[in-house]
Amino acid sequence: MFLDFFLLLKKHALPVSVGEYLNLLEGLKQQVIQMSVEEFYYFSRTVLIKNEMHYDLFDRLFAEYFKNAETVEAKLLEVNVPPDWFEDALKRELTEEEKELIEKMGGLEKLFERFQQLLHEQNERHSGGNTWIGSGGTSPFGNNGYNPEGFRVKGPSAGNRTALKVWEQREYKNYDEDVELNTRNMKMALRRLRILTREGADEELDMNATIEGTSRNGGILDIHLHPSRKNNVKVLLLLDVGGSMDDHIDLCSQLFSAAKYQFKHIEYFYFHNCIYETLWRDNSRRSSRVPTLEVLHKYNKDYKVIFVGDASMASYEITHPKGSVEHYNEEAGMTWLNRFKEQYPHFVWLNPIAVADYWKYTHSISIIREWSENRMFPLTLNGLTQAMKCLKNPKIKFETSV
Numbered sequence: 343m344f345l346d347f348f349l350l351l352k353k354h355a356l357p358v359s360v361g362e363y364l365n366l367l368e369g370l371k372q373q374v375i376q377m378s379v380e381e382f383y384y385f386s387r388t389v390l391i392k393n394e395m396h397y398d399l400f401d402r403l404f405a406e407y408f409k410n411a412e413t414v415e416a417k418l419l420e421v422n423v424p425p426d427w428f429e430d431a432l433k434r435e436l437t438e439e440e441k442e443l444i445e446k447m448g449g450l451e452k453l454f455e456r457f458q459q460l461l462h463e464q465n466e467r468h469s470g471g472n473t474w475i476g477s478g479g480t481s482p483f484g485n486n487g488y489n490p491e492g493f494r495v496k497g498p499s500a501g502n503r504t505a506l507k508v509w510e511q512r513e514y515k516n517y518d519e520d521v522e523l524n525t526r527n528m529k530m531a532l533r534r535l536r537i538l539t540r541e542g543a544d545e546e547l548d549m550n551a552t553i554e555g556t557s558r559n560g561g562i563l564d565i566h567l568h569p570s571r572k573n574n575v576k577v578l579l580l581l582d583v584g585g586s587m588d589d590h591i592d593l594c595s596q597l598f599s600a601a602k603y604q605f606k607h608i609e610y611f612y613f614h615n616c617i618y619e620t621l622w623r624d625n626s627r628r629s630s631r632v633p634t635l636e637v638l639h640k641y642n643k644d645y646k647v648i649f650v651g652d653a654s655m656a657s658y659e660i661t662h663p664k665g666s667v668e669h670y671n672e673e674a675g676m677t678w679l680n681r682f683k684e685q686y687p688h689f690v691w692l693n694p695i696a697v698a699d700y701w702k703y704t705h706s707i708s709i710i711r712e713w714s715e716n717r718m719f720p721l722t723l724n725g726l727t728q729a730m731k732c733l734k735n736p737k738i739k740f741e742t743s744v
Contacts, residue, residue, distance in 0.1 A: 347407045354403060358390045365389050528600035531723055534730035535575055546570040576644055579610040582651025583625050590694035593721060594650055609641060615655040616675030618666055634678060638685050646733045647682060647689035653710040660709050679713055688736060690729040691718040716740055
């Protein structure tokens with residue numbers, strides 16, 4: 343029952359586990375929900391999906407699977423699954439970590455036995471009635487029947503047009519990995535950069551130590567406390583403003599708002615097109631500038647640096663002295679970029695031009711990408727998520743077809 347559906351989710355890289363799939367079957371067996379399509383949809387999503395970022399893809403795969411289900415027997419009621427097919431299918435889709443977990447559960451044979459136990463209650467085609475999956479009748483699953491909240495499994499409609507396909511509403515499509523960001527999504531993605539440490543006064547219950555101490559104390563309560571966990575990551579945010587970046591003001595404002603909310607230790611400065619000898623904190627007061635060397639000396643290598651800019655400019659603005667369009671810079675922008683690269687091993691460049699395939703048409707973007715060693719990421723949910731991972735592990739790069 344629904345094994346093909348589980349394998350479809352795995353095929354599209356949704357992080358669903360065999361244990362979660364067995365929990366789904368167990369829940370259906372124990373009738374923890376009423377047999378309506380809406381409750382089944384929400385129940386399966388709750389059991390299988392743990393991050394709302396994946397809700398939209400789950401919705402699309404849910405619709406794809408049940409729209410394309412050929413017959414009840416072939417897709418949903420296949421109890422006599424050959425063990426070899428079962429093992430081969432799982433081995434193709436499972437990761438090494440999941441295979442190790444299955445071995446701890448007793449191996450695929452034990453898993454197969456449990457799988458069969460959960461399926462034994464419905465072992466034949468069902469036609470008519472109001473509970474099982476089949477054709478005719480009033481079950482919410484099947485075809486050619488009637489149920490005000492049902493959905494059709496490939497077959498003629500009874501003409502009622504009452505199928506409630508809640509998954510087609512796609513309420514979470516703006517959480518998809520490739521859409522442009524809003525402030526809420528940015529906060530979710532930026533959380534991946536959290537570096538949690540325990541500092542300060544002991545004010546939070548240490549459950550494990552308390553249990554262990556109480557046990558060693560003959561059952562007399564022995565309370566242990568430890569400092570609460572805090573996000574102590576330090577971020578240096580450098581934002582390109584003016585010129586072509588005016589097209590991305592709203593998006594960058596949302597990023598700035600999300601970053602200030604997410605990180606306790608954050609410093610920010612503005613620049614135009616490329617880094618030169620000065621930066622500024624207030625974009626409306628560019629006359630009040632801060633020497634870039636002062637920034638480099640004040641903020642040590644513990645800071646994670648995030649450059650934000652479309653990197654769209656004349657190439658000489660990066661490569662040549664006096665190439666800036668605003669002033670005669672004594673040293674090339676690349677010289678200053680290299681100083682940042684030497685000072686801060688953990689850095690990324692976020693590009694608000696969301697479609698990375700367009701980057702190849704601008705030479706200056708190619709220069710910055712090469713300088714960053716492919717640590718330039720598009721300002722989409724997926725790009726920002728990957729960028730946060732890169733800040734923790736610089737070996738992670740952004741690969742495009744460019």
